[in-house]
Amino acid sequence: MTATTFPAPAPAETVEDRYRSGLVTFFSDTMLIFRRQLKLSLRNPAWVIIGLIQPILYLAFFGPLLARVASGGALGVPANNPYSFFVPGLLIQLGLFGASFVGFTIIADWRAGVIERFRVTPVSRMALLAGRVLRDVLTLTVQAIVLVLAGLAFGLRAPLAGVLIGLCFVAVVAVSLAAVSYAVGLLLKSEDALAPLLNMIMVPLMLLSGIMLPMTLGPVWLRDAARATPFGYIINAMRDVFAGRYFNAVVVEGIAVSVGLAIVCLWLAGRAFAKENA
Amino acid sequence: MIIDAQGLARTFRTRKRSVEAVRGVDLTVKAGEIVGFLGPNGAGKTTTLRMLTTLLRPTAGTATVAGCDLLRDPVGVRRRIGYVPQAIGVTAGGTDPSALVGEELTIQGRVYRLSAGQAAERAALLTSQLELTGLEGRLCKTLSGGQRRRLDIALGLIHSPVVVFLDEPTTGLDPQSRSNLWDHIRGLRERLGTTVFLTTHYLEEADALCDRVLVIDHGKIIAEGVPDELKRRISGDVITLSVSADADRAQAVLTGYPGVRDLVAEGKAIRMTVTSGEQALPGVLRQLDAEGITMDSIQLARPTLDDVFLTLTGRSLRDDSPVGEPRSSNETRQAEMQP
Secondary structure (H helix, E strand, O other): OOOOOOOOOOOHHHHHHOOOOHHHHHHHHHHHHHHHHHHHHHHOOHHHHHHHHHHHHHHHHHHHHHHHHHOOOOOOOOOOOOHHHHHHHHHHHHHHHHHHOOHHHHHHHHHOOHHHHHHOOOOOHHHHHHHHHHHHHHHHHHHHHHHHHHHHHHOOOOOHHHHHHHHHHHHHHHHHHHHHHHHHHHHHOOHHHHHHHHHHHHHHHHHHOOOOOOHHHOOHHHHHHHHOOOHHHHHHHHHHHHOOOOOOHHHHHHHHHHHHHHHHHHHHHHHHHHOOOO | OOEEEEEEEEEEEOOOOEEEEEEEEEEEEOOOOEEEEEOOOOOOHHHHHHHHOOOOOOOEEEEEEOOEEOOOOHHHHHHHEEEEOOOOOOOOOOOOOOOEHHHHHHHHHHHOOOOHHHHHHHHHHHHHHOOOOOOOOOEHHHOOHHHHHHHHHHHHHOOOOOEEEEEOOOOOOOHHHHHHHHHHHHHHHHHHOOEEEEEEOOHHHHHHHOOEEEEEEOOEEEEEEOHHHHHHHHOOEEEEEEEOOOHHHHHHHHOOOOOEEEEEEEOOEEEEEEOOHHHHHHHHHHHHHHOOOOEEEEEEEOOOHHHHHHHHHOOOOOOOOOOOOOOOHHHHHHHHHOO
């Protein structure tokens, strides 16, 4: 055993002096966790690429079919620029699945004891959530940019401002879903329970959001069901901004729904993370 | 008192039943003590530890840890304590398998608000003290069991806490790594005066390491004391003498001798229990000598903490708890999670 001398433990005053309170702590803690999570993600960049495979496949294997069918103008898909309809849908699909599956990573973290290790430190518990969500938003935004570039190669034409606003929608959706996914993962603590739960919730939400085809094609009951879910509003708003229409009721509705969703999701997830016992 | 807990209790409720994991624990720990919390799986060790470290809210009771009130100022407690979780069980020791050893140490320092420089300095010091030098660039998942456990401990010490809680620090380690860790834990106290509160279900660990042992079973503390004193108080020492003459005569001589009880003669051997072997033995020998009884051999056996536990609870420490009781605190923890 090494016989070097340990330094004396810090006296109580300096323990308190090290810490500042409130938002300063929250933001710096969030950045600490964000940087750590980002570093860990960059060590395994394969997941970022794997997450992109599904939407790229849709773009390549389904996009041309949709473009051909839409060329008749029958579907309510813009015949001259079908990809400005299709790519926003794929972006939301990317967000839906990319962000909602992050709950698995927190179960792995919990199992490794990482969650407990940080919960016993003075780090802000909300920062444990926020730092992770921020990392996911960054990952997803990068994936979304790649997807948009791929879309351009297939024939997407959209104004830059519209694309940027669309990416903001994706980021807000990612915040909502990642936060909820972490909270649910932390509560369930079991991959076997999380996987079926996610499928049960995400698949209907995706189908009802009108990612592939406009919901207006459906019967009234289906349109009503779609109106009860949030993502249809967001996709419609994204399609409008991709088409260069920024100031209308659809876009306002999309902004309201996405921000409202994010607030509700963050509030729920925050409660799960700040809970005294976990 | 660096730890002062009164009536600490925790009941886990599920739909079907409620489990009283800890039923009113009172304990005090003085600054600089190494205190062992000894008990079988499911006795309530980990649950108590999780309450004292702010990870679990007690259903009843209060405690002050490192000068801060557990319920009113949990963040104050967290700033001052170090915690090294159990490494074997549902959750592991706290390192991310795909993080680098050096990264883990630095982030740990940073969340305790050490500057980047201070964190690096502390990390370097702890890696050398805990024999992790040269491993800073390795992924945590590539470490051996002993190395990973030393890293877990380094993480718990990065901010020089005044009190450190170790949950089964050596479970799953080979004997060599174990005694090596014991040296490190002793060193902590010797050099820094750090208070160490550890749980264990190894008697030899409590015996080798602890100034004081608290024995817990079924969520209550059933005995407390210095390991030696505890052994003596509960079971006494066993003296076995082999006499050259017949043992019956020796038995007659010693019957009624002060402090001697449970006197048994078997052939040439005679066995007795005394409160303190060292104190009783000279007198016993003189008494026999005076009667002209000579001895071939003398054996003084001190009861192990295992015997102590057996006497206290009627169960061996190595037994599994009876069916129907939560077998480990991890299971209790899981039960709590069910909606």
